[in-house]
Amino acid sequence: MERQVIAKAKKAREAARKLAYLSTDIKNDALLAMADSLLKNTYNILEANALDVHEGAKNGLSQALLDRLLLNQARVADMANGLAMVASLPDPVGEVESMWTRPNGLRIGRTRVPLGVVGIIYEARPNVTVDAAGLCLKAGNAVLLRGGSEAINSNKAITNVIAEAAIREGMPEGAINLIETTDREAVNFMLKLNDYIDVIIPRGGASLIQTVVQNATVPVIETGVGNCHVFVDRYADLEKAQRIVLNAKCQRPGVCNALESLLVHQAVAAEFLPVALEALKTAGVEVRGCERTRDVAGWVNPASEEDYASEFLDLIISVKVVDGFDEALDHIYRYSTRHSEAIITENYTRAIRFLNEVDAAAVYINASTRFTDGGQFGFGAEIGISTQKLHARGPMGLKELTTNKYIVFGDGQIRE
Amino acid sequence: MERQVIAKAKKAREAARKLAYLSTDIKNDALLAMADSLLKNTYNILEANALDVHEGAKNGLSQALLDRLLLNQARVADMANGLAMVASLPDPVGEVESMWTRPNGLRIGRTRVPLGVVGIIYEARPNVTVDAAGLCLKAGNAVLLRGGSEAINSNKAITNVIAEAAIREGMPEGAINLIETTDREAVNFMLKLNDYIDVIIPRGGASLIQTVVQNATVPVIETGVGNCHVFVDRYADLEKAQRIVLNAKCQRPGVCNALESLLVHQAVAAEFLPVALEALKTAGVEVRGCERTRDVAGWVNPASEEDYASEFLDLIISVKVVDGFDEALDHIYRYSTRHSEAIITENYTRAIRFLNEVDAAAVYINASTRFTDGGQFGFGAEIGISTQKLHARGPMGLKELTTNKYIVFGDGQIRE
Structure with a gap:
């Protein structure tokens, strides 16, 4: 040998x-x-x-x-x-x-x-x-x-x-x-x-x-491991948000740039979550949420700490309602594998803060995480997606x- | 701990x-x-x-x-x-x-x-x-x-x-x-x-x-290890060659970009080596050469295989007379640590071939290897010299x- x-x-x-x-x-x-x-x-x-x-x-x-x-x-x-x-x-x-x-x-x-x-x-x-x-x-x-x-x-x-x-x-x-x-x-x-x-x-x-x-x-x-988040801010266009969340989770769930964990600002949770999670369920996704998620969508399964740390690579999503912008950043800092992270917001200052303060290979404003890919970025081809910094x-x-x-x-x- | x-x-x-x-x-x-x-x-x-x-x-x-x-x-x-x-x-x-x-x-x-x-x-x-x-x-x-x-x-x-x-x-x-x-x-x-x-x-x-x-x-x-060569081609300006060899070996012998091994084209060995090696000796350098080196400078100590593979970091140099350009490239390929390599030649095509075919962090035409340094390159400062490719x-x-x-x-x- x-x-x-x-x-x-x-x-x-x-x-x-x-x-x-x-x-x-x-x-x-x-x-x-x-x-x-x-x-x-x-x-x-x-x-x-x-x-x-x-x-x-x-x-x-x-x-x-x-x-x-x-x-x-x-x-x-x-x-x-x-x-x-x-x-x-x-x-x-x-x-x-x-x-x-x-x-x-x-x-x-x-x-x-x-x-x-x-x-x-x-x-x-x-x-x-x-x-x-x-x-x-x-x-x-x-x-x-x-x-x-x-x-x-x-x-x-x-x-x-x-x-x-x-x-x-x-x-x-x-x-x-x-x-x-x-x-x-x-x-x-x-x-x-x-x-x-x-x-x-x-x-x-x-x-x-x-x-x-x-x-x-x-x-x-x-290469590879992606526990990717989408954060739906209180200033999000909720229609855009729903379209992006569905795409990021369902378009190809088994890949590293797929969405695994959804964070929603508490100010829009009651309006956004029931509809968005229903759409995910209809698409065959198992939803695991925090208590506040379950308050507005009772059918959702409870999420564990481990769920938030998991790259499911499957039709499963973890959901958490956060008090505000900073809690979203903290959650992402704690659980992210630094692959692809997105914010959905119409607020300029929050969009730029997210871009600057979130540490990941790719950080998105108002787009699906599924674009982290050599072909989609315009490189023609890719040998892999690096999740290290060197x-x-x-x-x-x-x-x-x-x-x-x-x-x-x-x-x-x-x-x- | x-x-x-x-x-x-x-x-x-x-x-x-x-x-x-x-x-x-x-x-x-x-x-x-x-x-x-x-x-x-x-x-x-x-x-x-x-x-x-x-x-x-x-x-x-x-x-x-x-x-x-x-x-x-x-x-x-x-x-x-x-x-x-x-x-x-x-x-x-x-x-x-x-x-x-x-x-x-x-x-x-x-x-x-x-x-x-x-x-x-x-x-x-x-x-x-x-x-x-x-x-x-x-x-x-x-x-x-x-x-x-x-x-x-x-x-x-x-x-x-x-x-x-x-x-x-x-x-x-x-x-x-x-x-x-x-x-x-x-x-x-x-x-x-x-x-x-x-x-x-x-x-x-x-x-x-x-x-x-x-x-x-x-x-x-x-970072760091440099078994650096200077190749004095048959078309070298021998005055330039001697100045560069002396500088690369003696200006600060204990550092990684210092010259460790001198290769000389056989066509100029008899003219170049006696004078150049004498100058090195005068500067306090111990010279270890191949047989053909010793033919033209009898006082030189014999060089072993190990000498050619050594980074002396000291006032010692190994010398080898080569049959031609290709033997110089082969020798460098074999013994180089891919740090800094130089050719001394006035021949355009050979200069460019050396630049293209020698694999090292820095490849020189007609200059001292001692310039491989963040300050000398104009970077203002350096944290080290990488000898890996990643x-x-x-x-x-x-x-x-x-x-x-x-x-x-x-x-x-x-x-x-």
Whole structure:
């Protein structure tokens, strides 16, 4: 196991050296060839995937997990389209973000360069294999993929297809690597390969992310957990509020930018809550509220402390009536995972205070938290949503898969 | 021990909430008051420092370490001047780096906000206490300081003085915190306080940094190790080359941006090396070279593999004659710690290839590696030099002590 992981990591490191200064044209040609090859090999990929799905069903995977694992012709086509889209995005590598001249004549530029080797640790979602490889490659990085063991046959088939196409188009061997052993220890081993891996990005549920954060010595970008709030202020347009709350909770409840906890100013609770909560119930949402919520909507279940701290990722919402603006801020400070937070208000000063004082990757005035997403933000694609403060925070696009290098043009300068 | 560390970390976290949106005026007033207070309390600080120096001498600290530990009136004045300088720098917090409008009318801005709580782990250099506190505060962060136990009395005296002055000027209590226990376990405990600390920056030697990187679950910015090369190309101006090599090696040999290893193109070895190495010898440098180096300068000591991999931080240099440009790149790729690398050449294409193909925080054409420094780069000050790729690479100024927050201005937008 260790030998395989090290061998692949070394290959990735070697490839990264060459990838760093490949032209955008070559990278784009490779991405398009990878897309083409996925389509041409759809049958092989679906065959491998059928093995995984069969095995998964036998091992009692839930319907939801089986659905994430399952590929079909349309899903393979989606993966191919994703690669073509990444090819169409601007290449961040080589951008000189700023350049200046020092009094001694030294000209110093700050330029974007690839991170090097990016490790991606993810669950049984074969589409991540293609997404992550495409984004890493476009940003000039070699990628070391470690997907969930339930998807191992799918991932092998996919990686073979895209790696072969990439190499054919001039990518260095080792640009795309899959850890093929399903030994769980391989992840722990990978997490400590500081000599070969520059950054690890876990993509998946809270327990996967915690395993990575707790055990890695390689720098990690933590992604994902979102206990997101919407605060309906006393000066809210209650129609806007209801529309946003319904959207943020129900449009796709299983994702990290979905609403989990609703705060309502006491001055509008009696007017807003009965209607809004009824609409949530009609949409199939289980509502858990504080006493004051239950005063105005008796059918609501009681909420516990734990409910306020929970990311349900499901059609469940916690509700709390607050005395005022400051209590809302305090509640959010206490329970927020600093992902996405929204205020609904028509009051200018409160809107700006919320923006300034709430600490989160994305803070919204009068909009659904569901927009925290690389595509929705206009980045074209995303490798994940960072919930840590180091390196990148919020949706991460191609630029977040790069670092900087200072380039210094001298003429014999020495330091006095 | 654990109780003290947690209590201070909690206080820092609470303070960070308020610090995040303090005005620049208040922060600057606090910095100037801290400077003033240091000067006024010079006597108390020197008294506390004398205890540390006495204890250090008794415990057999080396002369170099004792010198780093020692404070005098001039050094306290330097620390105060440093704070005043930080007050004069522009505040990165609140800068909106970019703002754009999406097709649905959402206006999205990327703004700079403080990291939150910054942990600084350092050795027995009391000046770091002031430097780090000043920079963190200016960038709106609370700071949790853990200095070397040899400087504990100095650090306590300094922290009391500056924290008291900061609070007097309106900083929240807990903005500046010193871990006062000298229990070594306190560091390991601190490294895992993910709930309270956003980032840890170790400042010190290689073993301190490795301890932090290996044990932290809190995100770390790795700083410092520099095995820096100068490559004298066949097309070099040999006079420039000699001036730069002497400067990069001798101007301050104990720092991370000093030259450690000299590579010389074989075509100019016979002309360049005898004179250049003689000059190094005259400057007190011990030269360790390959066989071809010793062919042209018989007095040179033989270099081992280990020498090429070493950061001497001393008046020692390793020298290697290479067959050509590619061998120079390969050698650098193999031995470089990716800190600062320089080529000396008058050939345009080689200069640009070196710039593009060498992977390091700073890559130089025809200048001394000694310029890799926040002050020299024009950042006004630095908290350290990052040698990792995540978050920041190279000299880190105030901006690198911040992260971003997306601010989103809506008008009822929901996701379709």
